[in-house]
Amino acid sequence: MVPFLVLLAFGAASCRSRGEGREVGTFPRAPIVLISIDTLRSDHLPAYGYDKVATPAIDALARDGILYERAYSQIPLTLPSHLSILTGLLPGEHGVRDNVGYRFHGERLPFLPRLLKQAGYQAGGAVSAYVLRPETGIAEGFDFYEGSIELRMSETLGRSQRPGAETLAAARPWIDKAAAGGPFFFFLHLYEPHTPYEPPEPFASRYAGRPYDGEIATADQVVGDLVAELKRLDVYDRAIVVLVSDHGEGLMDHGEQEHGILLYREALQVPLLLKLPGGRLGGTRVAAPAALIDVAPTLLALVGIRPQPSQHGGSLLALAGPHPPSRDIYAETYYPRLHLGWNELTSLVRDRFHLIQGPDPELYDLAGDPAERKNLRGDERRAFAALREAIKGYGAPLKPPAQADEETARKLASLGYLGTATAAGAGPLPDPKAHVHTIEDFADALHAIGQQDYVHALPVLERLVAENPRMVDAWENLGEALQRMGRYEEAYAALKKAMAASGGVGPVALAMASVLIDMGRFDEAKTNAELGLETGPASAHSLLAQVALAKHDTATAEREAQAALAARGSRLGPLITLAQVRRDQGRLEDALQVTRQAEKELDQMKENRKFAGLFFIQGDLLGRLGQTAEAEAAFQRDIADFPGDAKAYSRLAVLYAAENRPQEAVATLKKMVDTNPQSPVAYAEAVRALRAMGDPTSAAALLRDARRRFPGDATLRSLAA
Secondary structure (H helix, E strand, O other), X not given: OOOOOOOOOOOOOOEEOOOOOOEEOOOOOOOEEEEEEOOOOHHHOHHHOOOOOOOHHHHHHHHHOEEEOOEEOOOOOHHHHHHHHHHXXXXXXXXXXXXXXXXXXXXXXXXXXXXXXXXXXXEEEEOOEHHHOHHHOHHHHOOEEEOOOOOOOOOOHXXXXXXXXXXXXXXXXXXXXXXXXXXXXXXXXXXXXXXXXXXXXXXXXXXXXXXXXXXXXXXXXXHHHHHHHHHHOOOHHHOEEEXXXXXXXXXXXXXXXXXXXXXXXXXHEEOEEEEOHHHOOOOOEEOOOEEHHHHHHHHHHHOOOOOOOOOOOOOHHHHOOOOOOOXXXXXXXXXXXXXXXXXXXXXXXXXXXXXXXXXXXXXXXXXXXXXXXXXXXXXXXXXXXXXXXXXXXXXXXXXXXXXOOHHHHHHHHHHOOOOOOHHHOOOOOOOHHHHOOHHHHHHHHHHHHHXXXXXXXXXXXXXXXXXXXXXXXXHHHHHHHHHHOOOHHHHHHHHHHHHHHHOOOHHHHHHHHHHHHHXXXXXXXXXXXXXXXXXXXXHHHHHHHHHHHHOOOHHHHHHHHHHHHHOOXXXXXXXXXHHHHHHHOOOHHHHHHHHHHHHHHHHOOOOOOOOOOHHHHHHHHHHHOOOHHHHHHHXXXXXXXXXXXXXXXXXXXXXXXXOOOHHHHXXXXXXXXXXXXXXXXHHHHHHHHHHHOOOHHHHHHHHHHHHHHOOOOHHHHHOOX
């Protein structure tokens, strides 16, 4: 694949439509609309021959535009793939190799929205998933970027999303205003049909048993709504519209339900439609292979902007000509190495062949075997050798997510993590396809954690890390599960393994900071939180505020809480932190109002209206203000939402005791211990509560029992007998 050279395929004039003989020139100042439907396999659309779902909006767009029958993603992960779409660069060139831990620096790269803005365009975007939140750096080239999706605590990252209809609704005012002004570029990201496959009605019933297809139909409806809006604004006919997906979905074709680990066709082949102004070349189908990195340079050239020499993509219109150029299409995934302790995979498509390079290489004939069932590496030795030689020229050495700038290197070195990442290792590591079946066990553990069933999750995670000692994600989730059970020293040990395996990647460092705060090791917590400032500023500043509060430095805590709230993205966590700061400053009414604001924002969430810590801090404030009935209700809400939150039980018990309701107080403490029998913190809280209630005899007896159950627990050891 060679770089896009000086308006390739547009030349002085145009590309000709097959059968029509019409010329297609450039379209200066034409509106550009880029629609990305996340996780959409091309072979699940009627436009590509699938007959089990109805997508009238996408079908209509295909009739008006050019359909690329073989378009391939460069990486089956949402954030880096979208950055390849928007830059025309391979992941190794734009530097983001994973969904987490990396930050995009578009000011140094041929970033489509920035280049269009320089040419007089307004640039707007609206996304439906937390993984594309502004803090990743993707928003920096836009005038408007709507990405306010809350991080759903205790759930997988993929569940931090919102319906595409809500995303479009949030962007409509900007679209209306932009359409009335000069030229504009609008990027709409829809997260249907990403997991969880939970289509709304009527699609849930219409596609019962096929929820993935139901979510495709849901996304199609949003596409139809956007096209209708463009037509209402008299924009659609004169606009350039691209519809694409960032990657496909495994659906167990090769043992992977979702995506990110394997590089088979189902994960890489995506729909790609290009509608030109006036419907030029409408209905054309292109069989030549296309790549997602072709999108940005093609759009630039279509509006008369010279594509950048660094862009690796080629011309989509050249592929529609009578003599399409021969090319190689590269893809990679380092997700197995970064998260699972397995080897990375790379792949190359050339004509009909697809090479998947790893510890056990594979070669498939996409024309004769599109399902990729017969490995031809022994039968097609010449093609296999040629592709293995060609793929050596692609990709780039992997840089660990924790970039070793001087300050970060100093912090990592002080913690003992610098240079320990498996990401930086030379391998080889286990072959992903030989171990992909274990992902179902990991998914089971994650589901259990989401249900707060840590007793079920623990043995699964412990077995996974025993079998895969470099599995960062399993170590991280094991640590977080242990933390929620109040087993802080064990949590610290697990997260230390995750830090060592990842080399100090930001999200793991933030998890470690949280545990260290619980352990009272505030200086170490501060250093770890600072490691997450670039990629997770809201969480990092919230943790730094908590460290400052623990040190009774309310001025610093105030600054950090405000910085957390100012960081674009998740707001609920920073609001709770700000309420804690106001409380410790003695501003109880102000603190209560902050929790009311957080509660209002929580109520606006369409599902999973839970957020750890919100109703505990609200109950604490209400109790201090003498509003005991309201405090009781808040504590009860916290216990109902998070039955493992020992502090809510103990505070409620003390409240009952203060109101001369001893039986309810004792019952609450018993419920706390019975609900969390493996949590030493639950016992410690019960001991403290009994002492506060004036029952030292019961407290002493319970402490002796707890120490027998958890002989090595530091929290219980710290309680005087």
